[in-house]
Amino acid sequence: MSGTCLIVSSIYDFSVDLVVQELEKRNVDYLRINKENLSQYEININPVKKEFHISGEGVDRKITKVKSIWFRQAVFLRNTPAKALSLEEQLSRSQWSAFLRSLMLFEDSYWMNWPASTYAAESKPYQLMIASEVGFKVPATEVGNSFKNSKILDTKIIVKSLDTVLLRDGDDCLFTYTSNVEASELIKGHINSAPLIVQHYVNQKTDIRVTVIENDIFAVKITTNGAGIDDDWRLTKRERIEYTDIPLPDELLKSCKLFMKRLNLNFGAIDFIESNGEYYFIEINPTGEWGWLSNEKRAIEKYIADALSR
Known part of the structure; x- marks a missing residue:
């Protein structure tokens, strides 16, 4: 199938660099667009003819056939800036985000992954529901900003955010991790301002990362000194x-x-934990990172390039 592979990415997405190298080895025509540079181009889409024209920054392309789309940037803005955005910045970010979603007009192309499926799969409560329905073991879980009458607090628990948290406080960037807490902290603490995910803590666990590209599955256990890591690894x-x-x-x-299949994804990074021979589903990231896992025997980029270039 002739045509162009369109990559929607970020300048900081180094995993994409690995795939781009593989596409070049295969002589696959591709166009990488980084979300940070969108306004530096002149871009035009004809939604009826399904044509894509982009020029600027050394690029002048009119694409009439989009073979595949690697949709790596489902969320345009997650961080809270240190200062208020100007009206122009607010308008620019909201409209470019809408533009990226509008790429769904290329519905006949191969997608990794279809945007609507990505947005659905990023919902942790939704993915936990589907995980249970397909047969995964799921730790007891509750979501909200009040747990004072919850039986889950009778067990050892972990707490994590409902979505990726990347905040900016002055010159500092703040990121949240999964944390072990005492139930009394939720009862006494002030958690009304934002909902949380609270799960039963599984003891003696080993983290398992499973990377899925269509029918190809790579599973690794994550350890230190040969043993599982109690806290967030x-x-x-x-x-x-x-x-x-x-x-x-x-x-x-x-x-x-x-x-x-249920989530309609061609790519996913699934996290499990193994404890006493049992595997528990934790979460899936439809745009998850994997570059840190790549090596000669685990060349994930080759499998992604194969899917995008078929």
């Missing part, structure tokens, strides 16, 4: 983390494929 120093390829039980593999 992302808080462990990178040089101390080990990524080891592991086989998954056949039933779990089947459930992963069914899960992806």
Whole structure:
């Protein structure tokens, strides 16, 4: 199938660089658009003829056939700026976000992933519901800003945000991680201002990252000194983390494929935890990072490039 592969990305998305190199090896025509640079181009879409014209920054392209779209930037703005945005900035960000969504007019193209499916899959309560329906074990979970009458507080719990949190406080960037807390902290604390996800804490756990590209599945366990990490493993120093390829039980593999089908995703980064031989679904990220997992034996970029170039 001839045509152009359109990549909607960010200048900081280094995983995309790996895939671009693979597309170039295959002589695949592609166009990468970084969300930070959109206003530096002159862009025009004809929604009836399904044509895409872009010029500026050394690019002058009229694309009449979009073969595939790698939709890496589902959310245009997540952080809270240090200062109030001007009216022009507010208008620009909101309208470019709408523009990226309008790429759905190329509905006949191969998508990784279809935007509407991405938005749905980013909802953690929704993905937990589907996970349970396809047969995954799911830790007891509640979502909200009040847990004073909840039985989940009778167990050891973890707390995490409902969506990715990236805040800016002056010159500091603030990011939240999954945290172990005492139930009394939720009862006494002031949590009314924002909803939280509260889950039963699974003891003696090992984190498992499963990267799915269509029917290809890569599973690794994440350890330090050969042992599981009690807290959020992302808080462990990178040089101390080990990524080891592991086989998954056949039933779990089947459930992963069914899960992806239910969510209508061609790509997903699924997090499980294993405890005493049982696998618990934690979450899926439809635009998840994977560059840190790539190596010669686990060349994820090649599988993504294959899907985009077919």
